[in-house]
Amino acid sequence: MFVVLAVLAALVLLLGGCGKVPWNDPYPEGLALSNTLYSSFDERPKHLDPVRSYSANEYAFLAQVYEPPLQYHFLLRPYQLVPLSASQVPIPRYFDAAGKPLPDDAPAEQIAYSDYLVQVRRGVRFQPHPAFARDGSGALRYHGLTAVDLRGINRLADFPYTGTRDLTAADFVHQTKRLAAPWLHSPIAGVMQEHILGFKELGERLTQAAKLDPVARVQALREARLDGVEVVDPASFRIRINGKYPQFAYWLAMPFFAPMPWEAELFYAQPGMKERNIVLDWYPVGTGPFMLTENNPNLRMVLTRNPNFWGETFPTQGMPGDAEAGLIKDASRPMPFVDQAVYSLEKEDIPRWNKFVQGYYDSSGISSDAFDQAVRIGGDGGPSLTDEMQTKGIELMTSVETxxxxxxxxxxxxxxxxxxxxxxxxxxxxxxxxxxxxxxxxxxxxxxxxxxxxxxxxxxxxxxxxxxxxxxxxxxxxxxxxxxxxxxxxxxxxxxxxxxxxxxxxxxxxxxxxxxxxxxxxxxxxxxxxxxxxxxxxxxxxxxxxxxxxxxxxxxxxxxxxxxxxxxxxxxxxxxxxxxxxxxxxxxxxxxxxxxxxxxxxxxxxxxxxxxxxxxxxxxxxxxxxxxxxxxxxxxxxxxxxxxFSLHHQWLFNVNPNKMANNTLKYRRLDPVLRERLRTEWNPSVLWPLWAVLGIGAILVLPALWMVRRRERSTAL
Amino acid sequence: MSAYILRRLLYALPILIGVNLLTFVLFFVLNSPDEMARMQLGEKRVTPAVISNWKQEHGYDRPLLFNEKASGLAKVTDTIFFQRSVKLFAFDFGSSDDGRNIGYDISQRMWPSLAIAVPVLLVGFAIDISLALFIVFFRATYLDFGAVVLLVAMMSISGLFYIIGGQFLMSKMFHLVPISGYDIGIKAWKFMILPVIVGVVGGVGSGVRWYRTLFLEEVSKDYVRTARAKGLTERRVLFRHVFGNALIPILTGVVVVLPLLFMGSLITESFFGIPGLGSYTIDAISNQDFAIVHAMVFLGAVLYILGLLLTDISYTLVDPRVRLQ
CATH class of the missing domain: 3.10.105.10 (Dipeptide-binding Protein; Domain 3)
Known part of the structure; x- marks a missing residue:
């Protein structure tokens, strides 16, 4: 027992001898001063394919990678749509049953179709991805993979070459067609078939294709025609809606309508990929500010800055009070501000909360168990932080959910x-x-x-x-x-x-x-x-x-x-x-x-x-x-x-509750030097318990050993 | 011995079929294919047509155990039970309900489970045996009595208490180790310290008490008296003779769990954020993912049978009188 305790104590001492970072720091030492945001998630995302994903815990990752045509303004209220991968918010044009244009204020019953002409933002490229990699002859390098090619490939990162290409209108059209594919089970297929012209018919036509192998399915989808969605030119596409449906613009701000390159879908559909869990539902391919570089939802998800990101800048407009709150300090600066975001799996509230208090997560929600430790409700019913939280410079944000x-x-x-x-x-x-x-x-x-x-x-x-x-x-x-x-x-x-x-x-x-x-x-x-x-x-x-x-x-x-x-x-x-x-x-x-x-x-x-x-x-x-x-x-x-109610540390900036936007990671800014200083200050290793354990062990074991020896040496009489 | 092993393996077949059937019945008594589909498809805008489509794609549109509409052998084979079970016997676990390859996931997640379970077993075994022999040395004294009281108290405390207490003291109060988490490869070691300590301390109560009982039974036998009469020291009597002869019941307890170490610990992995097979199983149960639950129960049964077989074989190694025929 004594030996084992000594070994454990030595192990712990060895841990401390590894460097200057706190012993309980769960991250590698080299990342201490990196521009990395740390957060957690409690439920494994089920789907990362934008055609299927429809829950907040999935959007936390997906919305940083995929860029639908529109997004919500980060600061302005009421919520306002602004362009994202589109260059402007499309204004619907109305037509009667004969195809004659109608004025904007035409009665809804006269409107047979609404056309949304979406202009694609120029200069947007997809993240580096093996699906786009080309060989010397210009052919796609990883299309037509054989079992031999896949030897030693277990993750997407095992493909040595990557490539990219410009975003085009065809990528949006392809994604819209994917929404109709019965084998992809899009949760909004039912809604869209009511609105997008020819959507229901496409779904019915693709029923037969569902029985094909995955590669043939993708080909069938590419060749299929969706009457209501067409490429006008490489930089614009048109969506035709039955009747009038002003809410359609909001759908264009959801990942369902994010562009999907056919190369990626075909790449993932190849034989041998699914067996390795290398699938589109697991490894997203987007144009957004981040790309998912590590996808191990049993452990952590890592989003890394997309080197091909098109350079969106921080908004210049805000609400009254935003300037005073420092929320437009970064106006016009190119985003994203953090290089990486590491999300660790934390299923239990206690470790998650303690890691936040120790400074190992930059922000946190407040579980019921930790509520009293974090927040006190004043006589007026208003919440404020407890002394412990205030001492640490933690900030509280509250907002009513939509x-x-x-x-x-x-x-x-x-x-x-x-x-x-x-x-x-x-x-x-x-x-x-x-x-x-x-x-x-x-x-x-x-x-x-x-x-x-x-x-x-x-x-x-x-x-x-x-x-x-x-x-x-x-x-x-x-x-x-x-x-x-x-x-x-x-x-x-x-x-x-x-x-x-x-x-x-x-x-x-x-x-x-x-x-x-x-x-x-x-x-x-x-x-x-x-x-x-x-x-x-x-x-x-x-x-x-x-x-x-x-x-x-x-x-x-x-x-x-x-x-x-x-x-x-x-x-x-x-x-x-x-x-x-x-x-x-x-x-x-x-x-x-x-x-x-x-x-x-x-x-x-x-x-x-x-x-x-x-x-x-x-x-x-x-x-x-x-x-x-x-x-x-x-x-x-x-x-x-x-x-x-959410909390964040003083080293995290540009935190503003936005209940409609999911792509808010790009706005976050960090001060890693301050974070590291405070982490070290808050987590000094307390060594006396180790010595106490060893001392108590010695006090117990040594007399016992002495007694053993005495017994063995004593005579019977 | 080969014939014995073969026979035991053949005996395993009906056991595995029975386990399979039981798992299947229990699962589908609690969950219907419609519920499974809803779980996978999410909460919003899920229509009956979408559910039906999902069931068809995943093969859950068939009858559960008996297909009245089919003819001949298909009455049995064209069922969810048959289609889902037969591949398991070839260790083809197929895909989970969310489309991931189960075999691949198991191969990835068994290592973190082993990284915690093996040190807990080895360190725990060493500590438990040492303490048990030490207590036996002082048998029928106040030390023995006090130790038994302490052990019973330790046994009575919930495993969760050790986990939360360990996290509170070691990480929150003393800042000595990370409170939870894991890392891949050699970097995992600092995350293993706390779960291993908690696992060992949590198992001391029952482990020491069990081994003490075994050793006390041995210590009163004639060969021990003979050894002492020959003038051997008490330490030598205990560690060499008593320990050696108590190995058979010890092996029964230890060898049988060796293969099951792969399966991980359900609670420990969840609390410490260890991505092992224990948390994999827990997640599957809460997600109503039959494919994973089925595969893990089957794997557990296979490993348990393997453990029993290994135990039998190990008897022949520690006791020359035992022959497997």
Whole structure:
């Protein structure tokens, strides 16, 4: 034991002898002063192919590599589209059924097609990649690989040669066609087939190609024609949309429409590549500021500066206060500012948080466990950092997410659903009784803003103040919304035909089933809280907890009564939230995202008008009407908009919450010298425990050895 | 011995089929192919058509165990169970539900698992045996009693406590080692110190107590009295004779786990961010990735059978009286 302890102590001492960096530094010594940003991720990205990827944890990597035609301005609010791989934001041109051009203000019903002519930014080149490498004769070097060629190749980096080429309009067209390929399972294929001309037909034509080998599939895709998307010239392409769909521009800011070079797809499709896990879904090929140079999601992901990046500069415009906050200090400077970003896999909150506090991650979210250590909520409800965080110069950023967490009622249900006054009153009573302020305080550490309707702040149509409250649940008192009293809720319940929460048909407490996603012990208290909220009205809440998959199945079948769900904005337009309440988007009948299956003809009619309109007073008037209807019918208990709290160290600059943009790594700037100095200061090795362990070991072992010797030498008599 | 080994390998076949069937049934009792598809396809805009398309592409559109619509042998072979199981016996693990080659992933991820598991086994074995012999030396004294109490207490503490406690003390308080992480090749060593210490300390309670029991049983036998009568020192009696004769039950416990070292530790790998096969399995279970879960359970069963076979063979090495026939 003593020997082993000594060996371990020696090992630890050896660790310290390796250099001047702190012993607990998890990074190689040579990188201490490098211009590298360190962060973490907790879930392995499933897909890195822009045609399939549709989750925030994947976009954290993907959006730094791929460049769709448009992006969101980093600083300006409300969110504004600006060009990225396109040279300008395309303005749609409208045509009638005969192909005659229509004015910009033509009524939506006259518009048969909308054309988006996208001009491709000049001088953009793809990252260095083996798919573009050419041999002396100009042929693609790594196309037509044989089993012999692939010997010794296990990673993309094992290919010694790389190449590049200019971005062209054909790359965008190829990617748009990929969205229709049935074998690629694009989650937006269903949406796009409603809008892009010929998209559905292309998908059907490609069904046969799905049975071909991967190389033949790519060839078939290249040769296939998508009627609504065409290359006009190498620097521009046109997308033709059925009717009018102003939200289409937002889709052009998502990685789904990022350019994809056919060479890359064909390269990855070759025999022997999939067996080595060298696939497009794993190794992205883009034009963005970074390229994924290490993809080991079981350990770390490394993004390295793309040497071919076209030289985008930091924005010069910002909001009032941005200049004072130092956010436009880097205006007009070429990006990106960091050379590399290393993301380490951290599945557990404790190590992730401790590494941030020790200075080994430059930024961090705040888990519930660490909340009290990081943040204190003042008397006014405002958050501030604890003394420990302030001493370290850590900065807190808060922002309301462009998402909503709500409690939905199944409108097809006989009890909680329907459009009768009785059903409305029941839902309103429940809406008052379920105290979401308390929920936010207990379960979200105060990180949430009460929702007064489906639209979160930052989304067009959202209204603040007295005019924006839900009058059925809140009253305006002393300049703030106040939840109506439980007595009022009980009175509503009585009017609804359930006096004291009793069901007149049975004479017993009204019983409502709550479909809950609950798989862990932490969910128990949440469910108990929810049960208590309904008990205030005398209603018995029956918890039917399940996992998320089965929950989705129940929603699909429409068998639930009450459920909790959420939505994260695809784009900052009210259409992207109101469509969750649009009848023809009902989950049961139409397999859409309207999980409550809410179907109010008046609301649907207004939605059909509103979705085609540009933002402005007219549209706002329609939105207000829709909001009034939705609040009256109460298909959702509006819940809350989550607030994001994030922390970053004083050596990280240009941190500004932007809930729509995912490609924000390029804006970040670091001071690695300050970081290294503070890391060393914060992490001095404490050696006395080692000596104490060795000392205690010696105190225990030496007398024992002495006793052993004495016993052995003692005589029997 | 060859005939014995061959026979044992043949016995393994029905065991593996049984394990396969059990894994399959348990998995699909809890998860339907529709749920698996939803898990892979994400949360937004997933329509029944997309789910159906995914199932067809991944072969989950077939019946689970029996295909009524098929004829002849296809009633059994044209099922998810058959299609997914038969290749496993050729160690062709196929692709995971997200399209990655499982065999390749296993070949990459077994090394980090081994890098932690082997030192924990060797260091733990050395410490446990030494301490157990030391306690046996002082048997029936207050030292023995106190040690047993301490060992029982150590056994009763959750493994998570050792992990979190180790991270808190060694990294957060004393800044001696990285709190978590891993690196490839020789650079991995500084990340191994804490998991190895935690693994060894966490195993001391049960390990020492088990070996103490084995040694106490041996120490009361006649050959020990004879050895002492011959004038051998107590140290020599314990380390040479008692230890040697206790090897059979020790081997039963140690050799059988040797092949399983590849499989890694589920909790340790997750907490320390070690990209081994333990965390691979945990991820697969939470992602409802049947292909990986199936492959890992099958591999675990094969390795366990191999471990038992190795144990039998090792008996012949440590005890000349044992013959495998």
């Amino acid at each position: 998402s909503i967490s709500y409690l939905g009622f199944n409108m097809r249900d006989q009890v909680v659903g329907g459009y009768s006054e009785q059903a409305r009153l029941l839902r309103r009573a429940i809406s008052i009784a379920v105290d979401y302020e308390e929920f936010i305080s207990i379960f979200a550490n105060g990180r949430g803003l009460i929702a007064q309707g489906p639209l979160p702040p930052g989304i067009s149509g959202y209204q603040e103040g007295k005019g924006g409250i839900n009058p059925y649940v809140y009253e305006w008192h002393d300049g703030r919304p106040v939840r109506r009293g439980i007595a009022e809720a009980r009175a509503l319940l009585e009017q609804a035909g359930y006096p004291g929460g009793r069901d007149p048909k049975t004479g017993r407490a009204l019983s409502i089933n709550y479909e809950a996603v609950a798989t862990g012990p932490d969910d128990k208290s949440r469910l108990a809280w929810m049960r208590k909220q309904f008990e205030k009205l005398g209603i018995e809440l029956v918890i039917r907890s399940t996992d998320y998959n089965r929950f989705q199945e129940k929603m699909q079948n429409g068998t639930g009564q009450v459920y909790m769900w959420g939505w994260n904005a695809d784009y900052p337009d009210s259409e992207n939230f109101f469509f969750l309440l649009y009848g023809p988007n009902g989950k049961v009948e139409h397999q859409g995202e309207n999980a409550s299956n809410y179907d109010n003809p008046e609301f649907n009619r207004l939605f059909d008008q509103m979705k085609f309109m540009e933002n402005g007073p007219e549209r706002q008037a329609l939105i207000d009407q829709m909001m009034t209807i939705a609040r009256r019918d109460a298909p959702w208990l509006w819940g809350f908009y989550p607030k994001a």
